[in-house]
Amino acid sequence: MNDLALASPSPALWFKTLRRTGLREQCLKTFPLECVDLLKRSRVAFKAGRTLKESFRLAQLEALVRMLQDNESDFVDALARDLHKPRYETVLAELIFVKNEAFYAINNVKKWMQHQHVERNLTTSLDECVVVSEPLGVVFIRGAWCNPVQMCLVPLVGAIAAGNCAIISPSHITSHTAECLHRLFPFYLDNECFHVILGGTNELLEVMKLKFDHIFFTGNREEGTKVAQAAASSLTPVTLVLSGKNPCYVDQNCEVKTAAQRIAWARFHNAGQSMVAPDYILCHEDVKEHLVQALKGCLMHFYGPDPRESSSYGRMVNSEIFNRTRDLLCKSGKVSVGGQVNEAEMYIAPTVLTEVAENDPIMQQDVYGPVLPILSVNNIDEAISFINKQEKPLCVYAYSNNKKVISKLMAETSSGSFCSNDSVLQSLMVALPFGGVGASGTGSYHGRHSFDTFSHKKSCLLRSTRFECITRLRYPPYEDRNLSLVTLASTLSQKSQGWCQIL
Structure with a gap:
């Protein structure tokens, strides 16, 4: 059990206390410290290889589904208090949507983790060329208030599937939903790898200056600009899903x-x-x-x-x-x-x-x-x-x-997405990438695209030391005859992808 999570007050009580006692400035100083501690713990867990195995990823995804199933009434109640949201909309647009993403990842994560083989040329015809998907590390996910469960947990599915640790920040505007996530996470997800923190925009901008391995932000353009600027100070890559006039x-x-x-x-x-x-x-x-x-x-x-x-x-x-x-x-x-x-x-x-x-x-x-x-x-x-x-x-x-x-x-x-003769549904399709372009954001997620967002695609060429008689053609002293042979061996044809496809 995460003692820090249990000791933290609810968002509603937290902000109410700040207003009553005037301790906001003090909290601004201490809030990032909590995140620093969680970041350190997550970093230790990641470096220990805790998230790398397929079995761990599957177990965490299954636990996420159980959390939603076991506590459906709690989420329905929280969203009703925050947004007067009907149960029908909560179950359909929040809970089922997240569960579908998790099930899709569970069914495909083994395939996604496999090395991707790519084409070779004559020079590398006897070698192995692969792309390896490796997790980024510790990622930060900030969800928007309009769909506070979906917009926190759908990106989290991708982060888990890709083998990352994650710190989640639900919007403080929907405080009851944020409190629900904060309370439930320690009972279902690994307490060293996955955490929920509570705080407003100003506090989180300070947090985002910390060195995360990726920041995923959903919200408006003004806040998205500030997030990108804060992340730039530590060269942290960001995915921004921003609002716009559709x-x-x-x-x-x-x-x-x-x-x-x-x-x-x-x-x-x-x-x-x-x-x-x-x-x-x-x-x-x-x-x-x-x-x-x-x-x-x-x-x-x-x-x-x-x-x-x-x-x-x-x-x-x-x-x-x-x-x-x-x-x-x-x-x-x-x-x-x-x-x-x-x-x-x-x-x-x-x-x-x-x-x-x-x-x-x-x-x-x-x-x-x-x-x-x-x-x-x-x-x-x-x-x-x-x-x-x-x-x-x-x-x-x-x-x-x-x-x-x-x-x-x-x-x-x-545009980020397009839909004819219907609305919104393209953003709910697990197999379609969803994200913005230009002023509406950068990057995409859902399904395999979430896995890719939270992965580094490492290019790997696996060679042997055989056939040095061919390799030596690239060494000095340079001769025009050798250049012709090397050019022939390493250049693809315009009309085809090269003879290497039949190897």
Whole structure:
């Protein structure tokens, strides 16, 4: 049992105590010390080879699954308290998603750990050329608050499968979920290799200046920039999965009712607090009114005449996110659906905005709330031009029955991921890499891609000392005749990968 983990207070009590006693500055000095201790312990365990065996990795992955299965009700309760999240969403989008990642890794980790043989040329035809996946060491994983279980534990699956030790930092914003992870980890995962720490952004920026072997961060762009800067001081490599304004194009040739259902589910589940939901819609003026009415009908079906009374609809995570979302709603476009707010409950109704201008506040900032702006475009080319004027998003969505429209949008825009005629699902596929590009992040994860993110690909050439009569051609004194022979032996053909493929 990890005595330090058991002795630590809950996040909610921790921050409450800081506010009451004014000890925040003192805590800022002591908090990194806790992480230094955990980092040292993890480093010792890693150097001792504790994580290297396949059996250890499988045992830890299986323990992670048991933790989720044994404590499902605790996670459901924690997320209900943090986000008013329905049990259905917690089980489906948080717990099952993580378990699927873990099962996929359990079924494939033996294959992933095997050496990868690569092609040879004439010079190395009798040698062995392999790529060895070796663990990086001790990695740091910071999860986002919008999906606090999923965004901590899915990267952890990859870190475990790759043979690393890990320190996990759940977001302090979802304090009950963070406390749940902090409490349960010591009972299931190896106490020397895997740890959960609690702290806010400022404290963690200090921690990230420590020498980890990799930092995996999920969050907004502002914090991601600070993380990258902090990591740069120790030359620590980072994976950044950052938010962005995800466009959704709705073509004139599409099933509007179906599109509305899928867009409404993606935008308004978890009360719109999602990094991968459609952020705004681009559509032709002829489609807009039909789409607005279809969205209105979907919301009535999903949540009833008053979503505030629905057990399937969540709340804003805190007053800061509530106030920010409400201000964006009030200062942008025209409310066509929803718009009701209740500050006491941190409730914002599912809202559709029309008459939105490109320079409205809601189009200038990322939206973590249940607000969906709709903008008019005249055609697919105008939509593509609009998308390409913005920073590269995490996701691009397109709804159309015309395959040429889908292909054009996919080919002529750049984003972390792309999905046609649905939303969000591409981010849940275990076999597909997920991550950002440009301003929406760097690196990717899920399935084998998580294993690769937390591995170093070591190139290995295994030679013998035989055939020195051939090798000596590269030694001085240099002769043109020898150069011709060496060039012939070491150069690949343009038309093929070389004769060496048949060896």
